[in-house]
């Protein structure tokens with residue numbers, strides 16, 4: 318048998334059975350071998366019948382003394398057998414397998430694995446796994462593999478076929494001995510043996526490690542090819558930012574940069590100084606100061622007399638970036654425009670820097686010759702939208718340098734795997750002098766005293782307060798009922814806080830109205846801003862120090878963390894009050910987590926524990942291939958595979974075997 322043969326060559330695998338296997342991703346003999354067990358049952362403990370104890374997983378070997386089809390009093394069909402090991406006897410019972418007496422007639426030698434338990438008052442092996450005894454058993458007497466199953470293909474089938482295939486197939490390794498040795502990996506064939514027929518648990522781990530490496534290696538080679546292609550086939554404008562220009566820019570800022578910001582700026586600067594497009598992801602917790610890193614890139618673009626484009630997910634955020642960039646770069650005479658669904662705000666005809674929402678996707682003329690493209694809060698855009706803007710920007714003579722930004726703390730290992738074609742910069746720290754936002758969960762019994770405390774904070778410290786009303790419907794978009802709820806809450810709070818001035822902000826207002834309210838709030842014309850979660854992303858009002866989140870249990874952990882990030886943006890102490898009466902254990906855990914930590918990374922780790930990775934990171938949404946054998950947190954393996962992949966694509970002659978295996982396996986490049 319060859320690794321590439323279709324499973325159809327196996328006896329008993331006709332077209333319809335092959336279809337079932339296909340639904341498990343199994344088309345070839347090799348695929349079958351890569352369908353690895355999800356666990357093993359330990360039936361290695363072979364005992365004599367006299368040693369049997371109730372409830373222990375064991376294997377016995379013996380001879381069938383008698384076996385009969387029997388009907389119980391309530392009409393059940395059972396098979397009752399007596400098994401002897403020469404010295405003692407024990408009963409074995411199965412149900413609804415009337416053919417057993419034919420398969421295992423008295424005198425047959427068999428191996429039984431299972432537990433001794435009670436059948437009525439009798440001690441018996443109840444529904445044990447059995448097979449005719451031979452030197453090498455498959456279903457009994459060893460670490461018996463249990464496979465992921467689908468209707469109609471069970472573990473027993475896999476065990477039998479995998480054993481047969483392993484016996485009859487010689488798989489050539491596509492990785493050279495010398496490399497295997499240096500990583501202390503076993504060869505491919507041995508790995509498969511150890512995974513399907515381990516002698517002990519360590520064996521299994523050793524085998525899996527090699528198979529996981531193979532899986533990661535193929536994935537990383539794909540990324541490496543993509544990068545190579547990109548660097549050879551796409552040109553971009555070389556944007557040089559001289560030391561003196563950079564100094565000038567940094568001096569113009571109202572603060573000094575954090576170390577991480579400096580490092581990230583240098584990484585970006587080095588990337589865009591090449592005629593090969595940058596493709597970099599900037600990760601940093603809410604408030605870590607990502608915008609200024611992007612602004613530095615925009616400044617470099619401006620200095621080189623090219624155009625920069627900023628894409629933001631909401632009108633409010635686009636407006637804010639527009640204001641920030643105008644403040645920071647206006648002094649250098651850069652012309653900055655804003656484009657949203659409500660139209661364009663701009664100076665005179667041409668633009669050096671364009672900021673906009675998804676409305677930009679409909680302005681090819683403006684986007685097409687961007688030399689530097691920023692996608693802020695990138696997870697807010699679909700894969701399609703991100704690809705579209707990049708494509709639009711590539712319509713000119715060159716490809717843009719792309720900087721995507723996110724506050725989602727994707728662990729580095731995962732980022733390297735799912736964003737293998739991106740470079741990664743991380744802001745590890747918040748600007749100097751930030752205090753941790755104090756966070757409490759407030760039940761309705763304490764609502765009144767909380768309101769009193771808020772009034773005091775406004776009175777004594779001039780605090781400014783956000784009150785966030787929940788989304789009423791499940792969808793991310795703001796519905797009419799959400800707006801209505803916020804409006805009702807606004808009226809209610811206007812009475813409670815009648816001494817103070819309040820404003821209402823929601824996504825259905827006209828941009829002009831929203832901008833006015835936000836700028837008035839910044840100017841301290843309001844004490845309290847009642848809003849829907851439209852303020853969730855990015856909005857930056859340094860002096861607001863209290864945020865109240867109504868029905869906090871309705872938000873996910875990441876969203877709550879983002880919302881809380883609206884305060885704590887200056888050196889003043891900030892507070893977050895999570896209003897909730899939830900009884901749900903999971904929701905309580907989530908809220909408690911927030912009171913304990915202000916680090917997005919720690920919270921993401923807790924969330925990972927509460928909900929699992931797929932959901933949080935929206936891996937599927939990223940279009941990332943699913944890993945079947947390897948794990949996202951296998952840092953060492955990911956690193957090794959990435960390094961080797963890099964060597965492989967840059968010296969394809971030397972790694973011919975790996976390349977040809979990769980080509981063979983590459984079914985659908987994404």
Ligand code: ADP
Nearest residue numbers: 572573574575603604605606607608609748857
């Ligand atoms: P985010 O990473 O969440 O996008 P922003 O870029 O909006 O964060 O920055 C948050 C706030 O911190 C802004 O008001 C910004 O001006 C300010 N800021 C950024 N970097 C620094 C710094 N190094 N020192 C002080 N304040 C800073």
Ligand code: MG
Nearest residue numbers: 607608693855
């Ligand atoms: Mg931001």
